Amino acid sequence: MKTTVVGSYPKPKWLLRIVKMYKDGEVDEEFLEEAYRDSVKSVVKDHEIAGVDIIWDGEMRREEMTSYFAERIEGFEIYGEVRVWGNAYYPKPSIVGELRYRDELALKDFLYLKGITDREIKVPITGAYTIVDWSFNEYYKTKEDAVYSLAEVLNREFRELVKVGARYIQIDEPAIPTHPDEIEIAKNAVEIMVKGVNAYVGIHMCYGNYRAIFPDVLDFKVDQIDFEFANRKFEDLKILKEYDYDKDLGFGCIDVHSRRIESVDEVKNAIRMALEIVDPDRLYVDPDCGMKLLPRDVAFEKLKVMVKAVEELKEELDI
């Protein structure tokens, strides 16, 4: 039973200020780079102090999870932003040509992180299905073609990551549960993405109706599926039970949409429910999703509670 994170973590306020200064032309790239590296160090320290077993760098460089990758892959172009709700917008990429590998996506981040921590590392990258679902398609005849092409690109990145020592890769696919009718495409895409990737692979899905993707999702070629449970009051655990869930479980048990800090006991109770479904060595305890929207001190406290709950339970269960 290990503790981990989904990926993002609140950015230090000073980093946000420096990013803005960089955009306004007040500081140069070198200045910004140093700030990114320092922010990763401070975030990693937060994770280490909290006691999280498997960590990532808090995604200090990523402002969101689609265009960050699209900007680094041949075939995408970003014309501007579109609304996602209210007055909130995101830069929605367009696929304008054949999708091909160009720049590394997380390789440098991984190597830097490896150099500053002894903790186990997980590398999260947005999956092919989600990136295509959140992009315009001007080039491919079908969405399916675009997804498979992008899956090949990501497969190369995953293999490169393994070459330099990555042992744990997480494919983020929040769009999958929003289109259950396309689950076959998503499943095939995962197969392409993990082909020849000699690492432990997890897939993270949030939002949407989990029931609609069961039991198909159990056939995905991954070691672990990571779901959000806290946000839905752990009701979805029922679904896993019903379908004899048999993969490792990423168990989202900290609500990232609420600033209320969970008590150690309630997290322990939640984990006990998860242990009715998988054995302790197949359970990865983490927050529901990335924590970037929380105030940093709240995120830190929540991680501490999560780790404490796991430690106490381990002792109680003698594992």
Added chain:
Amino acid sequence: MIVTTVVGSYPRPDWFREYLRKVAGLQKDLDVEIDIDVLRRAISEVIDEQKRAGIDIPTDGQLIWHDFLLTIASRLEGFEMNGLVRYFDNNLYYRIPIVKGRIRRVKRILHDFEVAFEIESKIKAVLSFYTLTKLSRNEFYGSYEDMLWDLCDAMREEIRHLESIGVKYIQIDEPSILYAEKRELEFLRDLFKELTDVKSETILMTYFDSAERIFPEVLDFGFDTIGLDFVEGYEENLKIVEEFSFEGINVGIFDGRNTKMEDLNEIRERLERIISIGNFNRFYVSPNTGLEFLPRIKAYEKMRLVSSLKEVFE
């Protein structure tokens, strides 16, 4: 003759987005109340952009509509807003309106449209009725029909008001009606007839899917023009044109949800088929959906493409 138009929403100008962020944050429970001069400036910029692109009948761009339902619901009595829900198959979310009390019109609904109408009188007002009830959650009415009738009364008052100030085009957007059951359509006829009984031209706009399930019932709703989505349902909607006769059509044939610019020759061929088998007095061409799904420069390019059709046909 081809008349070019748009469906409704248009991307907010950057400066207006920034302004809204300052006065209202990312999302408010209720409607956004802002300085009328700022609103006027934003709307006239967007109207101007549509006219420059060659759109014959523009809209106000629904610039302060935080989402498609919130604006109408929050300007009526009886609704409260709740959490975010996905809007059809889009990566766009709306606050789900909850009906908590009797629905009543206590003030003007489209006051922002009226600002636009002062700037440009040849402009479409856009409302919604049935779809609002389908995407809301009813926690007040014992029967769904009662809720529909109350909302219908509110909408009729608004439509009568728009008619009285001289609005020429009133469009009712009903994506949800494409999924209504047959017996529901019969019941809806009486309600829609209340809404379409005005001197203004009334347009029923459907999108996100083909419309074969609502024919022939919809022909008795009293609309002057029916808008069909020929991007999502070209073959099905073509059959409708073949089988049924109606006078006014809005052909949504440019994809309002893709930055890809269509091949004009292909569009021309498709339009010629529609024209050759139908017998229309009013023939509007537009994107199939509002343009807010596109980045602003692409929304403009799309409108240019729509209007360049006129040259192709001349």
